Amino acid sequence: MTRTDPLDVPRPDARLHFGVFFQGVNHWTVWSAPESGSQIDPASFRRVAQTAERGLFDAFFLGEGLRLREVDGRIHDLDVAGRPDAVTQLAALAAVTRRIGLVSTSNSTYNEPADLARRLSGLDLLSEGRAGWNVVTTDNAWTGANFRRGGYLDHADRYRRAEEFLTVARALWDGWEDGAVAGSTGAPAWSRPGAVHRVRHRGPQFDVDLAPTLPRSPQGHPVIFQAGDSGDGRDFAARNADVIFSAHGGDFDDALAFAEDIRRRLRAVGRPEDDLRILPGTEIIIGATEEEAEEKKRWVRLQQVTPATALGIAGLLWGIDLSDRDADGPLPKEDPVVTENDGSFGSRRVADPRQVVDRWRAEAQAHGWSLRETVIALGPQRGHVGTPSGLADKFAHYARHGAVDGFNITPYLIPEGLDDIVDLLVPELQERGVYRTGYTGTTLREHLGLREPFTHRSAADRRQAG
Numbered sequence: 001m002t003r004t005d006p007l008d009v010p011r012p013d014a015r016l017h018f019g020v021f022f023q024g025v026n027h028w029t030v031w032s033a034p035e036s037g038s039q040i041d042p043a044s045f046r047r048v049a050q051t052a053e054r055g056l057f058d059a060f061f062l063g064e065g066l067r068l069r070e071v072d073g074r075i076h077d078l079d080v081a082g083r084p085d086a087v088t089q090l091a092a093l094a095a096v097t098r099r100i101g102l103v104s105t106s107n108s109t110y111n112e113p114a115d116l117a118r119r120l121s122g123l124d125l126l127s128e129g130r131a132g133w134n135v136v137t138t139d140n141a142w143t144g145a146n147f148r149r150g151g152y153l154d155h156a157d158r159y160r161r162a163e164e165f166l167t168v169a170r171a172l173w174d175g176w177e178d179g180a181v182a183g184s185t186g187a188p189a190w191s192r193p194g195a196v197h198r199v200r201h202r203g204p205q206f207d208v209d210l211a212p213t214l215p216r217s218p219q220g221h222p223v224i225f226q227a228g229d230s231g232d233g234r235d236f237a238a239r240n241a242d243v244i245f246s247a248h249g250g251d252f253d254d255a256l257a258f259a260e261d262i263r264r265r266l267r268a269v270g271r272p273e274d275d276l277r278i279l280p281g282t283e284i285i286i287g288a289t290e291e292e293a294e295e296k297k298r299w300v301r302l303q304q305v306t307p308a309t310a311l312g313i314a315g316l317l318w319g320i321d322l323s324d325r326d327a328d329g330p331l332p333k334e335d336p337v338v339t340e341n342d343g344s345f346g347s348r349r350v351a352d353p354r355q356v357v358d359r360w361r362a363e364a365q366a367h368g369w370s371l372r373e374t375v376i377a378l379g380p381q382r383g384h385v386g387t388p389s390g391l392a393d394k395f396a397h398y399a400r401h402g403a404v405d406g407f408n409i410t411p412y413l414i415p416e417g418l419d420d421i422v423d424l425l426v427p428e429l430q431e432r433g434v435y436r437t438g439y440t441g442t443t444l445r446e447h448l449g450l451r452e453p454f455t456h457r458s459a460a461d462r463r464q465a466g
Helices: 042-054 086-094 113-126 155-173 231-240 252-268 290-304 307-318 353-367 371-378 388-400 419-431 459-465
Strands: 017-022 059-062 101-107 131-136 199-202 207-210 223-226 281-286 383-386 406-409
Touching: 017 042, 042 059, 042 086, 042 419, 059 086, 059 131, 086 101, 086 113, 101 113, 101 223, 113 131, 113 155, 113 207, 131 155, 155 199, 155 231, 223 231, 231 252, 252 388, 281 290, 281 388, 281 419, 290 383, 307 353, 307 371, 353 371, 383 388, 388 419
Parallel strands: 017 059, 017 406, 059 101, 101 131, 131 223, 281 383, 281 406
Antiparallel strands: 199 207
């Protein structure tokens, strides 16, 4: 019996968790189709969040864009952009939602813990315990140019800073004891003497000496999310995160291998292997039949990868300006220009483009693809396509065999991109017993079925975790 045999179900009671990812700077959100709405109108954010809450999603998740994407110093104006500050936007959404979690992508490289921890704590209080923080670092120089120190940090240094940042943030969130605020007007003082603790921290990145200004929310701490896929990123998540995002959700074997690796890392740092939720990012395209779903997928890809976008993506791979070429023509005959990555392009440059170009040329010749068709076929594959019933069967298999705990869903249309998922897919999942039929808690930590924050666990709990 293989580990993927349907009769061998290691997690028969597994439940899927869904989040919705309202992206930052990107070209995957279709903006040019008549069906598309505004990417910056507050009504769009409200519509997506309320639809997700109607679908009993765990969280509404905002991407971050500290700076518009640039290529060779020029604004890459094909991308959707214009995201407001995440904490500000989520605070507004807290007023028009009741249960759904609100997750801010906020950068540890270009923020300071005394400020960001306070703002996240404020969001957690305003939402009555629904806040989360997606801890991200930044690997490009053009974002660093926004800030006084400029530049960017080396890969390992980014995670060292992020970990120290999180240590300080947790100390600030723990600065108020439970019950610190007076329970009655007859108390001798508004806060119980000794219940608010000063935080003093001096380390390689931060020198902090302050008294936290806010009490804890009902969930104790904002829930910590992490999206790094390198070895350093996975180790950081194993030590620190409550939820990890990944790009390992499209193929079952790949997703299971990723999940098993994360569980191994959790055990290595003394945490239970179910202490962290694994929610790969994905796109879901639904049709009444498999044929209809595939046809819709083709339409979506052509909207996402326009001729200009295809030329831009290929230009980054070749290292030359292809904007005057024909996207529906052949691949460039020139060899790619190999240059050292100085951080100007972030993660969009590959280490050795020659290998990728050779593979693209071989596949394009074998299939008769144009440049645009090659970019669509061989670029990042974005998720799952099928009927509501077929997708529900697939996702139940993923969850019950431990490959995922759920998905962070990126709609390809705003603001209506979740409608099919909520109206068609969710009922099929509920019918299979793999998705909640109602919220049973009020905080994001409760929605995800997480234990209390790690810093709040007793010594016995910690020993048991090991």
